[in-house]
Amino acid sequence: MRGYFFGFRLWKRFWGDIRPFFDCDRFDFLGGDPAGEELLERARKRGLGEGESAIYLWGRNEYPALERFAKEREIPLYRVEDGFVRSLGLGSDLTRPYSLVVDGRGIYFDPTQPSDLEHLLETAEFERSLLERAERLREYIVTHKLSKYNLYRDREIPLPGRRPGQEIALVPGQVEDDASIRYGADGMSNLELLRAARERAPRAYLVYKPHPDVLAGNRRGGVPEREARRYCDAIVTEASLDSVLARADTVHTMTSLVGFEALLRGKEVHTYGMPFYAGWGLTRDARRCARRTRRRSLAELVAVTYLLYPRYLDPESGERCGIERTLEGLERLRRRHDNDSFYRWKVYARNVFMRRAQGLMKILSR
Numbered sequence: 001m002r003g004y005f006f007g008f009r010l011w012k013r014f015w016g017d018i019r020p021f022f023d024c025d026r027f028d029f030l031g032g033d034p035a036g037e038e039l040l041e042r043a044r045k046r047g048l049g050e051g052e053s054a055i056y057l058w059g060r061n062e063y064p065a066l067e068r069f070a071k072e073r074e075i076p077l078y079r080v081e082d083g084f085v086r087s088l089g090l091g092s093d094l095t096r097p098y099s100l101v102v103d104g105r106g107i108y109f110d111p112t113q114p115s116d117l118e119h120l121l122e123t124a125e126f127e128r129s130l131l132e133r134a135e136r137l138r139e140y141i142v143t144h145k146l147s148k149y150n151l152y153r154d155r156e157i158p159l160p161g162r163r164p165g166q167e168i169a170l171v172p173g174q175v176e177d178d179a180s181i182r183y184g185a186d187g188m189s190n191l192e193l194l195r196a197a198r199e200r201a202p203r204a205y206l207v208y209k210p211h212p213d214v215l216a217g218n219r220r221g222g223v224p225e226r227e228a229r230r231y232c233d234a235i236v237t238e239a240s241l242d243s244v245l246a247r248a249d250t251v252h253t254m255t256s257l258v259g260f261e262a263l264l265r266g267k268e269v270h271t272y273g274m275p276f277y278a279g280w281g282l283t284r285d286a287r288r289c290a291r292r293t294r295r296r297s298l299a300e301l302v303a304v305t306y307l308l309y310p311r312y313l314d315p316e317s318g319e320r321c322g323i324e325r326t327l328e329g330l331e332r333l334r335r336r337h338d339n340d341s342f343y344r345w346k347v348y349a350r351n352v353f354m355r356r357a358q359g360l361m362k363i364l365s366r
Helices: 038-045 064-073 116-123 128-143 179-184 190-200 241-247 257-264 298-308 323-339 341-364
Strands: 002-006 026-030 053-058 077-082 099-103 168-172 205-209 250-253 268-271 310-313
Touching: 002 038, 026 038, 038 064, 053 064, 064 077, 099 116, 116 298, 128 257, 128 298, 128 323, 168 190, 168 241, 168 257, 190 205, 190 250, 205 241, 241 257, 250 257, 257 268, 257 298, 310 323
Parallel strands: 002 026, 002 053, 053 077, 168 205, 168 250, 250 268
Antiparallel strands: 077 099, 099 310
């Protein structure tokens, strides 16, 4: 089968090679104006519509002409995005992903339309063996303190001024121009989230954790410290997600994956947007989605989110595998990062170089 890939940045083809995720004999990566006919014509000249083929679109960008053509010709069309256990490092630092999702209905972070993940949660029946595997997986992730990026080291989180017994509420910041905010939270800002969390939890000790992509300077969503401290009691930056979740009693989020990772750790989660894990009876939601009518257990949510929906690579060999092998490889990489100062320096130097290179490209493209 020949795959036609649209909206995939150049680095994903080379040092961030994503081709092992796909069962294609031939790969065509195309760019251009998503809204115009030019992109479709370029694809047709390369054989789109002739023989067995599939179309892959990165994220939620719309390609009207291409999508109409695919529907008319009955060509399978999929949307692709990073998975939920991604890498040792940020995607915005152009770090190779070890999991992707490939969705034939929509994409998990867009609640305005169905997705394969939502469809599974709404319709699937689960065998006991799968739910037992999901529970083992949840225990492994929590025990080994794994998350999406696995970037920062564990450390003690100071909470100055906290009263004995005072509830600790974590407010994870997000990238404000991210599609999950545009589609799943109506463009809500991090400052608005902090204000909403304070209104819902007026007596709690609020801990604000800015998004690592924002802290790295790669994405938009920073809140001036003076503004943030109008609503929160502490701001945490250079610490692993697990370090903060270990102290938190509750989590208040728009659509962040942190809410799902908090559920894994038995925390109470309040949502202000409509993330994929909301609407199933496991979270306290400010909004609702009429399509989501089932009540699901945490094991069922874990089974769909980690086992049935994404695709995985072995971090060391680059081969397709199951999530357990991916997690084991990530754990080895993280231990090396924590214990080998030369390897840690190489990772840091690479990330700094990538950030500066991207900044230069933005300047040159103006």
